[in-house]
Amino acid sequence: MAGEKVLVIDDSVEILRNMKELVLGPNGYSFVGARDGQEGLRKAVAENPDLIVMDFQMPKMTGLEVLDALQERQSDIPVILMTFHGSEEIAVQAFRLGVKDYIIKPFEVEVMLAAIDRALTERRLRAERERLTKKVLQINKQLEHRITELNVLYTVGQSVTSLLNLEELLNRIVEAAVFVTGAEEGALLLVDKDTGELYLRAARNLGEKLARGFRLKVEHSIAGQVVKTGKPILQSTQDEEMLKVKTGYLVKSLVNVPLKAKGKVIGVLAVDNKVSSKPFTGNDVYLLSALADYAAIAIENARLYKDTGDKADQLDTLLQIAQSTTSQLDLEAVLQMIVDSAVTKLGAGVATLYLYDPTRDEFPAPVTAGQIDHPEEMIAPTKDSVVYRMLRQEGLYLAHDVQHDEVMARGFTQREKIKSSAGFSLRVRGEPVGAMFINYRRPHRFTEGEKNIFTLFAQSAAIAIQNAQLYQKVSERLETASAMAWAGTAASLWAHEVQQNTFTICTDVATLRSRIPDSGIQEILDRIETTASALAEVVPSLPSRDVEEAVTLARVLKDVRKKRDKELQERNVRLQSNLETLPRVWANRQWLVEAFDGLTKNALRAMPGGGDLSFTGKVVGNKVLIDVIDSGKGFPEQLRNQLYKGRVVGPGRGGMGIGLLLVKTILNRYGGDIGLPYSDERGNVFPVQLPLVR
Template structure:
């Protein structure tokens, strides 16, 4: 611990020796001595003692003159005044000049030592207070500096992170770095996402008013080091003298979740000191903001590119596309949809889709499927005469997508085909009747041998098969034309139970389990009894035909708000995914080893589809090869009260 220093000023050498050698030094203090006022003032100003013991009467400058000079110099050194010529006026003047204690000679040793301790204690307190004040001021200055840095960083980060144009963003980062560090050259290197090569993308050099973009390959050892390690690097060139300017380089990594994506590089050539710890901290924080902003800008550019592609697709396609949120409010509608529904896209965004469109079949599809949270397809006729194939599917974390494809041309082709088939089948019926009659007359012309008999029998079977096929085609034609489709109230569960009783014998012959699981009190549907019997019979015949021995066939029903759904489920061979889209087409039969042994014209399911659609319903299939199939169709309920809209 440094000894406290006391300056003894007296023109009497004996007094100096007594104070120094007998009192102060033995008590652990160090002493300075002066014999006149000028010497005392010089030592007080240069050595800054902790206490002055000052005689009043001295050559050159008396004690009061010394005190006055110290006061003018701004020195506040505690002082004890001693004098051989004391008086009340001397004491008053001494205390006015800041003297701590006043002793007339001769003085008591104990009183002098107490005064010394008292004065030094006060000095210590003042010194500690001064040191504490200086420390507080230093901390305040440091806090103010940090606050300025944070304010600058906040302003810069706000400016940087608000930019989504990558080139503008990079130049802004370089300009901000120049502002913070004052470096003569700032460069920003970025790894190219496609080539993975490092490129110089923005630079600002001494004399440049602003940063500018660049696209140059980078081959800098410091930059490569930072890219490799992902850690800050600072390099400074040696200098021969402290007064020489310093060249220093500071390189900071730009880090993202996927690693280091670039380097922010600052170089100074005229600095007297290297980059400070504050410089390194501030630049590191700026680099973190910059990396986030760069990633955001890249993601924004990618989203904009994908958005442009999507807009091109949506605008160019003739398909109707509508996207809603989970509550059915419109998020997106392409021009084809706006034209089909006769609305303005900008006016209906955010509105419920059910309020935007007026097509009742679409209303039913939307209400039903949004409740079930499942996909569904439906043929929807519009008022302008066009027919669309509508598909409503859930989109995870978004809502729903309604996609409608114009199938008017296909429907027209299908009608032309049906008309052509109806004409051909009608024209073939008379010749086939004649052929059948001639075959029946052959035995009457003359006896047939065994081989001729077999040929005749085979010919008759083929004619009968052709007649059955023609009858089926004519039947489909009548269904599609609505001939014989008188409607009335039908209890569908009664139809199902009656059919199951009639088919139990067939099921037992094939060792199949045939059962119905129906809810009580199903609502009444409006339909044609004969045709609905035909639908369920065809579905059950198919189920039993393609289900091996030991399997099961089950009929069930479910009632919704506005319709009844009937399910026919089997444990048969199943239907391949590639065949399901065509399963209801006329003459289509699934080809494969599991179905080759079964005969059929491919008209049964086409008939089912025609009848169900004439009833205002839809028919669908779900299947897994080797596990079985479920065919289900819907029938609208008879509404006793107007449905809720």
């Protein structure tokens, strides 16, 4: 071990010099020398070296005499004995007196170094053991002290977290803070959410006069620094100096620690000494910080306990809303019920709900409740509107001050003088079904309880909408299926009648041929017979619906154009399309020709005086959307819901709707669909969708 002190006792100057310069010095040992036994004994007692290396024969005292003297003094210094004339008797005597090693002069440097290292090993181990023992005792003492502190803190923490009465809780916290730190005074300050100031909620030993109306500005106080930084402050003064807590309130030492809830500082726990000059320590900061953590949790628990009673009525209201909306299956009624509930049950001034069409990625005009001053401005939203942003919004978007909110400060909120607004998407299993806004015409700060209610309200509203949509779809499919069942029965009868009548026609034509030889009449009979034969072949010529394939839409429309070319020209109808730009769909080509032909015939009936017909498509997701647009007069609003059900649709469009029913059935068979027609600036639109090739 570097720096160990070695006392060398020898009457030889050369031995002393060699030990210092060749053995001890180069190897980091500290050298002390003596020329005789008496001097050596005196230096051994005075210097207390780590090792003694001495000669056997020396003036004034021999090596053995020095050993005897050291033993009398109960010295534990290890000794190496050197001699020119070694003997077994001397060695035995030396070892009996505690010599660690016995070296014959002259000696090699390496031999002496090895002997020194061996002699010091035991002393080194003993010194290390003593050092470790002392350290362990010190640590144990610290642990005992810390355990005592933690037991006190744990006991205080348990009593604090077991209280739910807020007033009693806050006073107990301050009492605990004064107790664990040994302070003279204590206070608990909370942040006022409206003003941002700190106000006194509980105190210990402050005095009623000081405690009454106690408030601190964050910008000009020590406690305010704790709020802003979120870090504790430990301060003390010397002599007659004082620390200013606030005007008229001076102390000699203090500790302020933050109370944090959900990462935010909600207050300050403070203790101080006003009379005593005793400073607080870092351990006091630790203890007070631990207690502050307990206190913050307990305060939040107490607040939640208090809020639970306040929110019980709101949750009961929410349950009523959920029960009423989910028990209704008519879609329009459900949508209106949802916005009405937002106004009547949640206290909104105006509520708006936008139902989303994921197939066409658009919204119709919104459903509203509450007083709207400019209803004429309520139109379908554009792609850059806040409605589309809310559709993509995860969770709630809350605007406490709408007029200064970059998202909500739009045309509607400005026109309707909205002050605060909550926007959110309506989702079921992650898929959006709509977007909704709950608006207030007075300033409104949304509480945590309201946020939870809005979230649950959005979930129940989305489920109610999806249930109503599913019911509507099932009802439509059921009506279509019923109509098709009727149409199928009728078609079987018609097919039988066609076969019977065409057979009769051909028989009658043969009879007429034999009776009327006129060549002009014979030509008429030829045309009749040809037409009858063609009619007889119509029913069995339709393809099987079970064959599915990749179909090119442009080829389908080409077949329809070829089939209807003469009528298109005669009626002066211009047919346009972009289907050649679209990928293939999964269906049956011949049946798809029948469906597109049915839509073409429907358009021709709507445009007796000519016009334009277009098939315009685009790809959205895994579907192809096709708008079949004609420039006809369209369907009257009161008759639109009669389509696809095989019912009489009234004058002006003609027929019983069997053709469009067949079109819908064909499209449904292959995973496609056709929606109810609507009118826009392009004309009368039938929206069609088909699945892309798998």
